Amino acid sequence: xxxxxxxxxxxxxxxxxxxxxxxxxxxxxxxxxxxxxxxxxxxxxxxxxxxxxxxxxxxxxxxxxxxxxxxxxxxxxxxxxxxxxxxxxxxxxxxxxxxxxxxxxxxxxxxxxxxxxxxxxxxxxxxxxxxxxxxxxxxxxxxxxxx
Amino acid sequence: xxxxxxxxxxxxxxxxxxxxxxxxxxxxxxxxxxxxxxxxxxxxxxxxxxxxxxxxxxxxxxxxxxxxxxxxxxxxxxxxxxxxxxxxxxxxxxxxxxxxxxxxxxxxxxx
Numbered sequence: 001x002x003x004x005x006x007x008x009x010x011x012x013x014x015x016x017x018x019x020x021x022x023x024x025x026x027x028x029x030x031x032x033x034x035x036x037x038x039x040x041x042x043x044x045x046x047x048x049x050x051x052x053x054x055x056x057x058x059x060x061x062x063x064x065x066x067x068x069x070x071x072x073x074x075x076x077x078x079x080x081x082x083x084x085x086x087x088x089x090x091x092x093x094x095x096x097x098x099x100x101x102x103x104x105x106x107x108x109x110x111x112x113x114x115x116x117x118x119x120x121x122x123x124x125x126x127x128x129x130x131x132x133x134x135x136x137x138x139x140x141x142x143x144x145x146x147x
Numbered sequence: 148x149x150x151x152x153x154x155x156x157x158x159x160x161x162x163x164x165x166x167x168x169x170x171x172x173x174x175x176x177x178x179x180x181x182x183x184x185x186x187x188x189x190x191x192x193x194x195x196x197x198x199x200x201x202x203x204x205x206x207x208x209x210x211x212x213x214x215x216x217x218x219x220x221x222x223x224x225x226x227x228x229x230x231x232x233x234x235x236x237x238x239x240x241x242x243x244x245x246x247x248x249x250x251x252x253x254x255x256x257x258x
Binding site: 008009010011013014 | 154155156157158159160161162163167169172173175192195201202203204205220223224226227230244248249250
């Protein structure tokens with residue numbers, strides 16, 4: 001059978017693909033970044049003192065918070081604009097609103113040091129997780145946090 | 148249908164499910180549109196508007212007066228098509244996908 005298949009095999013490929021990373025989308029990458037933002041917000045709130053070493057630590061926490069909020073935003077925007085397609089939107093008209101608010105939360109977490117805003121971002125990632133895996137008809141992927 | 152017009156292609160990707168499956172072998176008639184225009188609903192082979200080294204297989208979803216057509220995947224949630232890259236010029240269409248010949252369980256006209 002393999003011989004016949006080999007003889008019949010065309011030399012040319014017709015692509016019925018979606019974009020390159022098709023099939024490897026996963027909201028987990030946004031969730032990990034959001035958790036890092038939450039962790040940094042908590043550490044910043046708890047950090048006391050203004051000696052040089054503490055200032056250095058504070059600066060590092062702020063930098064990581066800023067970077068990870070941007071990572072979360074980028075990952076969410078990729079899901080929103082690349083993965084989700086009009087049929088998903090028909091099934092769940094709230095998608096645009098959820099992602100728009102999620103992107104705004106990422107910005108808010110850069111501007112502020114707020115445990116509440118960071119927790120809201122993680123919660124939004126859980127919402128995205130649920131929409132995403134429901135759209136793939138997967139009920140076996142449950143949400144979890146690393147922190 | 149002249150034999151020199153016929154070219155065989157292997158399908159890759161999921162965007163034409165359930166009509167065409169990844170790994171299907173199909174025959175494309177590259178002369179089909181020399182005497183007629185593509186019609187809505189036909190499955191065509193076309194140059195990828197974003198990378199002309201690639202050929203894509205999609206279904207004609209719309210036809211515009213300016214000589215462009217919409218190409219859409221049958222599997223809407225896993226397809227990058229005219230919803231993303233817009234209508235493509237008629238000149239990008241290479242031929243019509245006519246027959247699937249492998250695997251034998253998928254043998255038949257492609258519609």
